[in-house]
Amino acid sequence: MSPRAGARALAACALAGVLFAGLTLPPVLAGGLLLGRAAASVDVTSGSLAGGRVREASVITDAVGTPIARLYERYRLPVGSDAIADTMKAAIVAIEDRRFFVHDGVDWRGLGRALASNAVRGSPLEGQGASTITMQYVKNYRLYAVADTAADRRAATADTLSRKLTEVRLAHRVEERLGKDEILARYLDLVYFGNGAYGVEAAARTYFATTAATLTVPQAALLAGIVRSPEGYDPTEQPAAARARRGEVLRAMADVGSISPAQAAAADAAPLGIVSPLRRRAPGCGAAVEGTGFFCRYVEEELAAAGIPPSELRTGGYTVRTTLDPDAQARADAAAGRIGDSSGVANVVAVVAPGSSGPRPVLALAANREYGPDAAAGQSSLPLATAPLRGAGSVYKIFTAATALEQALVSPDDDLDVPKRYTSSISPGHTVENLGSYDDRLTLTRALATSPNTAFVELEDRIGSLGPVVETARALGLRRTLDAPAPGGGTVGEAVVAQDQASFTLGPNPTSPLELANVGATLVADGRWCPPTPILSVTDREGRPVDLPTPECDQAVPTDVAADLRTALSEDHTDGTSADAAEEVGWDRPMIGKTGTTQVSASSAFLGATTAYAGAVMTFSDRGAPEPVCTDPVRVCSDGTLTGGSVPAETWYRTMLPLHRDVPEGDLVPDRDD
Known part of the structure; x- marks a missing residue:
């Protein structure tokens, strides 16, 4: 090692000491201004992290509770730990953070290696095990739940020591307040899996037309592998890379004992199994169940007039149960559609239930x-x-x-x-x-x-x-x-x-x-x-009724x-x-x-x-x-x-x-x- 490289390594060790001190000492004693800035960010974010509030899709249903549309900024369907298969939990832990269940939110050995590599070779701080699942949860939460501006998003992903310090402190706070299973579930409900799918439930539906609760070993391994690089391991655009990455996850699962070598080999031999086309869900009323788009838009307009604007509806996780009668809608659709849709003539039906004691x-x-928006297609x-x-x-x-x-x-x-x-x-x-x-x-x-x-x-x-x-x-x-x-x-x-x-x-x-x-x-x-x-x-994300x-x-x-x-x-x-x-x-x-x-x-x-x-x-x-x-x-x-x-x-x-x-x-x- 050259004298200069040795000096960088010593500096990295010193920085690791500062990081550790930042968790145990007051900011002014544990790294001066840098740690003080990180601590300020921690104070702002740690409370909401413990609460786990994220931007969540709202669902609009018909009168019997069947969803007709999902309105969202990002396609995310949080489901919680009980609705996530053990196969998925095992796969993500094996490939992303094997020591997840034993560390306190920070893998000091991995972080030290990352700091040393960064100091010696200028490598990214994310490598060498620098980010535990808890720290990744913190990073993703800051990116998807807290960041409102482009500057916020850059700060949440910047490859800087300041950002890493903030994540370290927040991860430690999260581990103090939440159990491991809760942290793991929140991470899986939040992280991006590519192709517009945020969280494991959305990913399971998008790639396999299934649910997070029923993911098989090869399915879970594929999704776990995508997390590191959603574009690089996109199974639709990079199937060979996705298959190779799935194999890495399966071998990691066998190494830690989550599955047997035989199970890993069988899963590795299985096809990728993604649906074609992917079950992407476009946001808004344009992707509503066939025939219900105009009703969906009417619901949006009424909610906006009542004080729930579209921006809040797309992030607030509301459940809106509507008056839409599936039978009446089907009959009206069939009758209206008899004249066709390419004539330049609209045929429109509205049906209301009479009554004199309240809203109809x-x-x-x-x-x-x-x-x-496609008039040429009859829309x-x-x-x-x-x-x-x-x-x-x-x-x-x-x-x-x-x-x-x-x-x-x-x-x-x-x-x-x-x-x-x-x-x-x-x-x-x-x-x-x-x-x-x-x-x-x-x-x-x-x-x-x-x-x-x-x-x-x-x-x-x-x-x-x-x-x-x-x-x-x-x-x-x-x-x-x-x-x-x-x-x-x-x-x-x-x-x-x-x-x-x-x-x-x-x-x-x-x-x-x-x-x-x-x-x-x-x-x-x-x-x-x-x-x-x-x-x-209308109910909010906690199931509480919203008065309109x-x-x-x-x-x-x-x-x-x-x-x-x-x-x-x-x-x-x-x-x-x-x-x-x-x-x-x-x-x-x-x-x-x-x-x-x-x-x-x-x-x-x-x-x-x-x-x-x-x-x-x-x-x-x-x-x-x-x-x-x-x-x-x-x-x-x-x-x-x-x-x-x-x-x-x-x-x-x-x-x-x-x-x-x-x-x-x-x-x-x-x-x-x-």
């Missing part, structure tokens, strides 16, 4: 699209089922009728004038015509079933102002719809009133399908509005008005605009319903409800500006033929018929004495 469960949100990242995107057409005649009923201007059996043309007095110059032939006078019930335009614009004039009609629409359920920003400033509702938009009753304004469905639920619930919700419960703010229910319209309106809406499926669609599927139970179509058939809608389910379907062109839509086949075209009684009504009945097979009919329309 949203049972399904479906579309003929998958949620995602959409728009909130198709919840946001106001296109008009609902003559479904809005419900709000004019409800206002007139509340003002005692009409009853369900009263006649309305039905001129062929009519010019509004509220909005002078606004003239409407009927599409098709009608009798000169129709009852309110027949007018809602057959939908002449002029009768309802004239009814607006009898009401005298658009303000009450807009307010009724808001009260019955179109709250976010009418509060959406208007192009000229203010809200949509304010613009309708300020500009005397007599066309409001014809429904040209963008409308939320979900809110439209909730209008039906409000009418069924005797006029009592309750907020729709996708959330049954919930709007109160309120009486939107008097009960007698709601009853009269149900009467007036009771004939659409028997002798109205959706009768053909109802007959096609054999629908024969009481319900309320209303169709709607906007100009040039760019969008159409159907709202229907029974005592058990309320739902709305909207069909519209969703590629850029509104365009006419044709049917048979459904497509964007130059001269639209789409109506609310065609695709929307057909989709509604196909969704609802199987859901009602075992449901009692219930009384929607009260007996009348007149």
Whole structure:
């Protein structure tokens, strides 16, 4: 050894002494400023290390508890010691830290060798056994649970004596507070295994489509080998290196007596056994279970409004149990998807459970699209089922009728004038015509079933102002719809009133399908509005319930008005605009319903409800500006033929018929004495 190398070796021995002193003496006596900085970091981190809090994925489930999506910053599924196979524990100890169960968190011999090698040859401080599993846990915890910035992450991985001193002190603290099995489990739940898998449970699922509890000897050995270099031993990109590394782990396991030489040889001969393709889980709602992406996004939006932003949801380890009914979702998916996904036309379904005593469960949100960014593949990242995107057409005649009923201007059996043309007095110059032939006078019930335009614009004039009609629409359920920003400033509702938009009753304004469905639920619930919700419960990572703010229910319209309106809406499926669609599927139970179509058939809608389910379907062109839509086949075209009684009504009945097979009919329309 040269004199210079000898001097470096002596310096390394001195540094090892400083490290040991740093564990036993006050910082000011045990290494001056360097140890003082390490101690300060220890004081900040040691408490959270003992608690073991890490960034953890949140899971969203359906109403019966089946996961539909995992939201995460890193794909990690902590499971704890009892859910990690002994084979995995043995493999990682054999290859990473054979003296794990006998040292106090620091392997002084290995650390001394690393310091000497660093001093003599400039080798990294990680080699020569310098990092025990406890120290690796500390390092990974600082990297994945504490570091918030790029500078923090560099500090957590820097090959410096200062960082090593901090890890030594923290490892000693961890060993004082936690048992060996707990430290080992926390390490395995935290460490990176490559290909986006953090922690052994995520790794087991990613590479083998299994769980950490059932890992075999060759599987555990492969995963244990990856830890040292996730890229260098990636079994998908470097299979030969991964196999060789697995062999090293198996021999190490045999050396320490975890398995026999024969078991090691048999495992070494086994194929790598990884699944192809790997079971990578993309984060967010784009990777939700098929058909549930739009519902997942709705859940995210509602949680953000309630005070749990996406950033917290992706790291907080929440369990969100939703109201999603798997049967209702499947029926809605099947019905919505009948028109295909490549036509440039969206077909959207929202289903709500009526009720008057609290938030209404949203049972399904479906579309003929998958949620995602690839429009060419038929995906959409728009909130198709919840946001106001296109008009609902003559479904809005419900709000004019409800206002007139509340003002005692009409009853369900009263006649309305039905001129062929009519010019509004509220909005002078606004003239409407009927599409098709009608009798000169129709009852309110027949007018809602057959939908002449002029009768309802004239009814607006009898009401005298658009303000009450807009307010009724808001009260019955179109709250976010009418509060959406208007192009000229203010809200949509304010613009309708300020500009005397007599066309409001014809429904040209963008409308939320979900809110439209909730209008039906409000009418069924005797006029009592309750907020729709996708959330049954939220628990934090410790299983404690999280309280979310919930709007109160309120009486939107008097009960007698709601009853009269149900009467007036009771004939659409028997002798109205959706009768053909109802007959096609054999629908024969009481319900309320209303169709709607906007100009040039760019969008159409159907709202229907029974005592058990309320739902709305909207069909519209969703590629850029509104365009006419044709049917048979459904497509964007130059001269639209789409109506609310065609695709929307057909989709509604196909969704609802199987859901009602075992449901009692219930009384929607009260007996009348007149």
